Amino acid sequence: MSRFQILPEAVEGNDTTLMPCAACDVREMTICSVLGGHELDRLAQIVARVPVAAGQTIFQEGDDAEHVYNIVSGSVRLFKLLPDGRRQITGFLFDSDFLGLALKQHYAYSAEAVSPTVVCRFPRGKLERLFDDLPKLEKRLLDEASNELIAAQDQMLLLGRKTAAERLSSFLFALARRQNNRHVELEMTRTDIADYLGLTIETVSRTFTKLRKLDIIDTPDAHSVVIKDASVLKDMAEGE
């Protein structure tokens, strides 16, 4: 449904003035954290804050990669499609995550907001030109790419070799770690989770029920999970 929606234009130096980088909530957790005040100004000159409604497309696979982003708040799904509509979600992004790797001429995947989201948008060309003056920025991005590569390899192991219960356990355990809380909030639907874990929604639903019956989790509602036994969940996630 969001396929034909486009991102509203934000005027640079407008929203930005109202919310300069120095006052940014997530600055210390993003790529910006490597920059000092003076360097941050350079970045602030090319940045724009853009709100994105739930379900809205940020960019599509194959589009000219004009921008890269930091997620300020909200959540985003990245995915690839097969011609017949089969979808693989390759990752979920949350506040402080960088969006736009790999740095290539065209986006290799599509990105949509899962929930109402605010992104911090940089023109890719201008950012890359900043690399020469701000080598710390490039180092940080290489580090970011390394982290994503490791996550991608973990996900390949999950998709290629784990059972449904192991997949869902891995997902919930990772979310709990990210949210730093036994009470996990799921912004995404069962369809999103299924397309991320390489399963169907029915299997995801049945597996939630199974984990609940095993007393490993509780699901007060469809979008909340309470981890009752983190150690068993972790073992199940790791296939032991």
Added chain:
Amino acid sequence: MSRFQILPEAVEGNDTTLMPCAACDVREMTICSVLGGHELDRLAQIVARVPVAAGQTIFQEGDDAEHVYNIVSGSVRLFKLLPDGRRQITGFLFDSDFLGLALKQHYAYSAEAVSPTVVCRFPRGKLERLFDDLPKLEKRLLDEASNELIAAQDQMLLLGRKTAAERLSSFLFALARRQNNRHVELEMTRTDIADYLGLTIETVSRTFTKLRKLDIIDTPDAHSVVIKDASVLKDMAEGE
């Protein structure tokens, strides 16, 4: 079987002297290609050429990441294991490929030679320290990481959403492109292919037979594939 073998020590500046970077066969296709003669000397000072026998371990997941590598010749498999032995091969590397991303303190996966291989070995710390003097090198590595990220996302789509026939077609099509030849040589066994595609060896074997019966490929022997209809193979690989 190769689990407890270790890499023979190569004396730096020994083999290296016999085969300096300037005379390297694959230099123009590796990360070294961004460097000029003078810069290449800096790299040559920290490099060592090491032969690796088929089946031999180059490094293991969790090991301290002391070195990174260029593959000079041969082929390498990267993989992760679950505690019960299930294996997911996350990639195959061939001549001119870079080995060692993500650049982290510990290797996130294991690497073994598939066939007799020669690698060009760099101490990771020394290489990273060269980044400041040779920013082109770091740029190239970020580019390399971007390519790997894209490949990883393609592989997630394959593992999460493609059928057995689509997976094998994707694999053969990618190899044909890489080898730039309709006659594809498979260095790896059916077990390796299965662990790369998230299947069992039996399913891989049956799927070879299926593609052969469909007249899409021919298999003169178990390690040679001739692509008879590249266009149909490509369509099948892409799920059409």
Added chain:
DNA sequence: CGGGACTTTGAGCAAATTCAACCATTGTGG
């Protein structure tokens, strides 16, 4: 030429999918 590693094929099985029905929640218009 013999033995081990690898590959292929067959038969039955199981995990996950498909198809279908039903339930819960939410938002909308009468």
Added chain:
DNA sequence: CCACAATGGTTGAATTTGCTCAAAGTCCCG
């Protein structure tokens, strides 16, 4: 304010794809 349509979630039954178990065939390589 309620009826009801739409969306999302759960559960059940039947089916299917790919897996497990088993056996036989092939190819090196000494």
